[in-house]
Amino acid sequence: MSKNFLKYYIITGLSLIICGAVIFYYSLPGFRKFSVQQDPAMWDVPDIDTVQSTSEAALLRYGRELIINTAKWLGPKGSVAHISNGMNCENCHLDAGTRLDGNCFAMVAGTYPKFRERSGRKESVEFRVNDCMERSLNGEKLDSLSKEMRAMVAYILWLGKDVPKGIKMKGMGIPDIPLLQRAASIGNGEKIFVARCTSCHAANGGGLFNADSSAYFYPPLWGEHSYNVSAGIYRLSRLAGYIKYNMPFMKEPAGPQLSDEEAWDVAAFINSQQRPEKMFASDWPKITSKPFDYPFGPFADSFPELQHKYGPFAAIKKHSVKTSH
Numbered sequence: 432m433s434k435n436f437l438k439y440y441i442i443t444g445l446s447l448i449i450c451g452a453v454i455f456y457y458s459l460p461g462f463r464k465f466s467v468q469q470d471p472a473m474w475d476v477p478d479i480d481t482v483q484s485t486s487e488a489a490l491l492r493y494g495r496e497l498i499i500n501t502a503k504w505l506g507p508k509g510s511v512a513h514i515s516n517g518m519n520c521e522n523c524h525l526d527a528g529t530r531l532d533g534n535c536f537a538m539v540a541g542t543y544p545k546f547r548e549r550s551g552r553k554e555s556v557e558f559r560v561n562d563c564m565e566r567s568l569n570g571e572k573l574d575s576l577s578k579e580m581r582a583m584v585a586y587i588l589w590l591g592k593d594v595p596k597g598i599k600m601k602g603m604g605i606p607d608i609p610l611l612q613r614a615a616s617i618g619n620g621e622k623i624f625v626a627r628c629t630s631c632h633a634a635n636g637g638g639l640f641n642a643d644s645s646a647y648f649y650p651p652l653w654g655e656h657s658y659n660v661s662a663g664i665y666r667l668s669r670l671a672g673y674i675k676y677n678m679p680f681m682k683e684p685a686g687p688q689l690s691d692e693e694a695w696d697v698a699a700f701i702n703s704q705q706r707p708e709k710m711f712a713s714d715w716p717k718i719t720s721k722p723f724d725y726p727f728g729p730f731a732d733s734f735p736e737l738q739h740k741y742g743p744f745a746a747i748k749k750h751s752v753k754t755s756h
């Protein structure tokens with residue numbers, strides 16, 4: 432064998448070994464983390480079971496428990512206080528606020544304190560949690576220093592601790608779905624409701640209580656124990672987006688089961704029903720910042736309230752300066 436040939440074999444052999452080592456290194460489990468951070472489209476949900484049992488861990492676990500079983504602690508028969516309607520935060524923030532497209536909490540740590548048009552001020556996480564307490568849970572505020580508020584805020588911030596700031600990731604919040612060219616149809620929505628929703632939420636939309644009626648097994652969609660008219664989900668685009676991606680409910684995320692039209696129509700039917708009418712005089716201090724589907728005047732445009740509630744929205748949206756969630 433000539434010297435040149437030997438050199439050739441050695442170089443090829445070394446190259447193969449190097450390639451193999453590189454492939455092996457990048458396939459190690461530790462590398463996953465690195466590649467996830469490289470790809471802002473993915474959220475690596477932190478695992479509560481990996482948190483050491485320190486006092487901080489106890490607070491995080493209590494926060495998570497409050498998000499999942501809110502009624503047990505703060506509902507009409509709650510063991511800490513009676514300051515909410517019987518629903519749980521998790522009813523709208525699925526899997527304790529970790530499900531993609533299920534109104535998850537990933538962005539909170541990186542975006543609060545944040546200016547919001549609804550209040551016209553910079554909001555803390557505590558302020559935002561109390562918004563959902565007073566509106567989505569049609570209840571009362573928690574004291575910022577209460578153990579319950581400290582625990583929920585700690586948990587929500589911990590969830591988003593590794594999420595890069597200033598990047599809109601896929602599956603955050605409630606997705607926007609395309610607008611319909613027509614108004615959403617309450618009549619068509621009722622048919623969808625009867626066919627697809629009553630098995631869990633009951634024919635009267637009142638949901639289903641657990642055995643001792645201390646909490647809901649299936650939450651109500653309207654009526655005195657449901658969210659009030661000032662809740663974010665009362666805006667048709669929020670409700671339709673939530674329903675499209677998450678209902679009928681599946682234990683494991685399974686992707687949309689309804690068409691956009693079905694989601695808009697069933698949302699219109701739900702929001703056409705009776706619910707608590709609590710309003711906040713200080714909301715939307717700048718009327719030009721009201722979202723296109725905020726259904727209470729006065730408006731900066733001349734479209735009627737009914738159109739702001741059910742659409743068609745495209746023309747309104749063209750007029751509105753911006754849409755604020």
Ligand code: HEC
Pocket residue numbers: 498501518519520521522523524534535536538539556559560563564567568583587604605658662663664669756
């Ligand atoms: C009836 C449904 C509903 C319930 C119940 C509910 N929320 Fe919300 N929550 C929403 C909606 C809708 C939004 C706004 C999402 C959007 O506009 O995309 C929101 C937003 C939030 C945000 C801000 C998220 C962000 O990224 O800006 C926090 C924090 C929050 N909720 C906490 C809670 C807590 C804590 C509870 C229980 C005490 C709760 N929510 C119960 C519907 C609900």
Ligand code: HEC
Pocket residue numbers: 519521522523525526623624627628629630631632648649650651652658673674678679680697698
């Ligand atoms: C298999 C049972 C099931 C079916 C069918 C179902 N849901 Fe739900 N729904 C649930 C559960 C369970 C939750 C709360 C999720 C949680 O707490 O993890 C929920 C939550 C909701 C919520 C948010 C909380 C509230 O009460 O306002 C809305 C809105 C909703 N469902 C609408 C619908 C609509 C519309 C349909 C029909 C298209 C539907 N659901 C079909 C089980 C179901």
